[in-house]
Amino acid sequence: MSTTHNPTTPADHSPPDSSALVPITVRPTPLMVRGAGSWLWDAEGKRYLDFVQGWAVNCLGHCPQIVQRALAEQAATLLNASPAYHTLPQLRLARELTAHTGFDQAFFCSSGAEANEAAIKLARKWGQLQRNGASEIITTHGSFHGRTLATMAASGKPGFDALFPPAVPGFVKVPFGDAAAVERAIHAGTVAVMVEPIQGEAGVVVPPPGYLQALRALTQAHGVLLILDEVQTGMGRSGRLLAAEHAGVLADICTLGKGIGGGVPLAALLARKQVSCFAPGDQGGTFAGHPLTTAVGLAVLRALLAPGFLQQVCNAGEQLREGLLRVGNAYGATEVRGQGLLWALSLPSPCARAVVDAALQHGLLLNAPQPATLRFMPALDVSAQEIEQMLERLGRALSDVLAA
Numbered sequence: 001m002s003t004t005h006n007p008t009t010p011a012d013h014s015p016p017d018s019s020a021l022v023p024i025t026v027r028p029t030p031l032m033v034r035g036a037g038s039w040l041w042d043a044e045g046k047r048y049l050d051f052v053q054g055w056a057v058n059c060l061g062h063c064p065q066i067v068q069r070a071l072a073e074q075a076a077t078l079l080n081a082s083p084a085y086h087t088l089p090q091l092r093l094a095r096e097l098t099a100h101t102g103f104d105q106a107f108f109c110s111s112g113a114e115a116n117e118a119a120i121k122l123a124r125k126w127g128q129l130q131r132n133g134a135s136e137i138i139t140t141h142g143s144f145h146g147r148t149l150a151t152m153a154a155s156g157k158p159g160f161d162a163l164f165p166p167a168v169p170g171f172v173k174v175p176f177g178d179a180a181a182v183e184r185a186i187h188a189g190t191v192a193v194m195v196e197p198i199q200g201e202a203g204v205v206v207p208p209p210g211y212l213q214a215l216r217a218l219t220q221a222h223g224v225l226l227i228l229d230e231v232q233t234g235m236g237r238s239g240r241l242l243a244a245e246h247a248g249v250l251a252d253i254c255t256l257g258k259g260i261g262g263g264v265p266l267a268a269l270l271a272r273k274q275v276s277c278f279a280p281g282d283q284g285g286t287f288a289g290h291p292l293t294t295a296v297g298l299a300v301l302r303a304l305l306a307p308g309f310l311q312q313v314c315n316a317g318e319q320l321r322e323g324l325l326r327v328g329n330a331y332g333a334t335e336v337r338g339q340g341l342l343w344a345l346s347l348p349s350p351c352a353r354a355v356v357d358a359a360l361q362h363g364l365l366l367n368a369p370q371p372a373t374l375r376f377m378p379a380l381d382v383s384a385q386e387i388e389q390m391l392e393r394l395g396r397a398l399s400d401v402l403a404a
């Protein structure tokens with residue numbers, strides 16, 4: 001791949017002036033101006049191997065041609081008709097997504113939090129209609145479901161419950177991976193259990209084998225809904241279209257985000273027909289099912305379902321897992337967790353932020369979801385050579401921090 005660059009701003013060495021922006025996160029100084037596949041370029045022409053990919057969003061890498069083409073064709077045909085009218089991209093995406101996942105209906109929106117908010121509303125409405133007004137949802141410690149008020153209350157991220165009081169009521173938390181704790185928490189007022197198949201933001205926490213099957217069985221036995229938040233694990237990230245497929249589980253409601261739009265803001269709620277009880281007016285949004293984003297979603301879905309694509313995700317994941325063990329071992333980082341192309345490496349001390357900073361210097365973009373955890377979420381079509389390049393740069397970053 002070429003290392004030449006075409007910055008959109010003149011190269012200068014001063015950090016970008018972000019004083020006019022609300023500081024929602026701490027950003028490193030490089031100004032990113034261009035992306036292609038697994039690579040990003042900053043305004044000074046330095047190129048970075050990107051294993052963050054928009055927090056697992058760019059499932060086909062930066063600026064993939066199929067996304068460019070879908071956007072250009074749809075923008076030239078029908079940019080926006082409003083959710084008040086039928087449009088082809090939305091109808092087609094709903095048809096193909098439900099056909100390939102086993103659900104019956106889809107609602108499209110723009111972010112994972114919005115999809116989860118819709119899932120919470122749908123469960124509560126179902127509780128009014130089918131379970132004597134039951135409304136409580138069981139979620140798990142460490143979970144992350146979004147940043148709206150209700151999805152923050154649903155989340156088990158430490159510290160979230162103290163922010164922005166009063167918290168939205170109606171959520172109870174149990175330890176992740178413990179199906180018996182879920183069963184003990186169910187009572188007449190419970191309407192649903194909501195979990196991630198693998199907790200992403202908590203640091204790629206994989207539940208014990210049989211967990212999802214046990215949740216499916218006990219929710220059915222108690223007549224409550226199973227909601228799976230597949231915002232991070234869905235759309236091929238785990239090596240299957242949905243991570244729940246590994247367990248052979250079909251939830252009542254599933255939410256998707258991140259990868260579904262291949263880089264554009266698209267998310268979805270999928271529901272089985274027995275629980276899909278929204279009436280017109282209950283749920284919506286100005287950008288719900290937008291033609292541009294759903295046209296891209298359709299192109300992305302078809303790319304993921306192309307013969308051999310998901311098998312290649314599994315193969316690349318295995319190469320990444322083995323490589324992380326090999327490189328991590330040399331520095332006492334012995335725990336590697338994950339599935340498909342979502343992996344975490346546990347570090348021997350809380351120095352993940354320092355490793356991320358060192359990796360940036362070596363032209364590698366990584367993420368630290370927890371103080372002692374690095375997360376790897378490359379493009380799903382990352383090449384074997386790029387994985388090896390990443391491991392080599394990771395080794396240098398670990399050496400900088402841990403050998404020092």
Ligand SMILES: Cc1ncc(COP(=O)(O)O)c(C=O)c1O
Pocket residue numbers: 055110111112113114116144145146147196200201229230231232233257258
């Ligand atoms: C499992 C899960 N659910 C929900 C969300 C929220 O998605 P968004 O940031 O698009 O609102 C995230 C984001 O990281 C997530 O990982």
